[in-house]
Amino acid sequence: MKDYKKELDASRIPGHIGIIMDGNGRWAETRSKSRGDGHKHGSEIIEPVMDACIELGVKAVSLYAFSMENWSRPKAEISGLWNLFEYFFNTKLDILVGKGIRVVHSGSLKRLPPKIKRLLADVVKKTAGNKKIFLNLCINYGGRQEIVDGVNNWLERRKDGEMFTMKKMEKHLYTAGLPETDLIIRTSGEYRISNFMLWQLAYAELVFTDILWPDFAARDLYKAIYDYQQRERRFGNI
Ligand code: IPE
Ligand code: IPE
Ligand code: MG
Numbered sequence: 329m330k331d332y333k334k335e336l337d338a339s340r341i342p343g344h345i346g347i348i349m350d351g352n353g354r355w356a357e358t359r360s361k362s363r364g365d366g367h368k369h370g371s372e373i374i375e376p377v378m379d380a381c382i383e384l385g386v387k388a389v390s391l392y393a394f395s396m397e398n399w400s401r402p403k404a405e406i407s408g409l410w411n412l413f414e415y416f417f418n419t420k421l422d423i424l425v426g427k428g429i430r431v432v433h434s435g436s437l438k439r440l441p442p443k444i445k446r447l448l449a450d451v452v453k454k455t456a457g458n459k460k461i462f463l464n465l466c467i468n469y470g471g472r473q474e475i476v477d478g479v480n481n482w483l484e485r486r487k488d489g490e491m492f493t494m495k496k497m498e499k500h501l502y503t504a505g506l507p508e509t510d511l512i513i514r515t516s517g518e519y520r521i522s523n524f525m526l527w528q529l530a531y532a533e534l535v536f537t538d539i540l541w542p543d544f545a546a547r548d549l550y551k552a553i554y555d556y557q558q559r560e561r562r563f564g565n566i
Contacts, residue, residue: 342510351516351540369542388462396470428460434502471526
């Protein structure tokens with residue numbers, strides 16, 4: 329494989345990358361392992377990907393870890409995922425925090441297990457002063473719900489006769505304060521968005537790769553950013 333890292337234009341690194349980390353189950357299946365093993369291996373990829381993003385100067389990474397629709401999975405898989413998140417928060421995340429990562433959460437707090445809610449709140453608070461890069465954990469996240477939550481949040485404070493605007497929408501999204509989403513990557517060969525960052529993706533570049541998330545590595549990130557840099561972003565202009 330070409331050395332894509334060398335080919336990158338340092339002046340056009342995406343500010344905010346969203347990643348739909350898909351394919352853990354299929355990765356496990358081809359190895360006759362359990363889906364839980366697939367998720368475990370998938371969680372190991374987060375640190376090297378964040379390291380590579382920090383090195384390149386990416387300002388924010390949004391990771392899709394659990395969708396609101398994922399509640400439809402078997403109970404055992406879901407509880408395994410919460411255990412894995414807990415383990416991740418208590419081990420890996422501490423390492424990342426030490427590297428200057430600021431953790432934020434996108435998603436609904438309703439229905440989240442209390443332990444996860446507490447761990448999330450703690451790490452968000454603990455890292456609030458960190459400046460190196462945002463790590464936006466999308467847990468119990470739905471793009472449509474994000475928009476509905478944001479509108480309701482605004483409605484609670486609405487003054488008489490006040491109209492809603494795109495600016496106000498942006499201020500009330502979970503991603504308020506994060507840079508514009510430039511690139512969305514989906515692994516595992518699925519060509520869909522699955523309710524991820526619906527508002528933010530309006531002008532994002534989309535990169536799909538067949539690689540299953542547990543096999544994803546820094547080189548695949550460089551390749552995705554390289555592909556992104558080959559695109560001409562016109563934003564409606566000519
Ligand atoms: C993505 O991997 C992780 C989560 C949705 C939590 P999947 O579990 O969807 O893996 P596949 O799509 O079944 O291979
Ligand atoms: C999207 O993957 C959600 C996450 C990666 C967390 P899914 O595997 O849940 O999406 P679908 O069901 O294939 O659309
Ligand atoms: Mg999947």
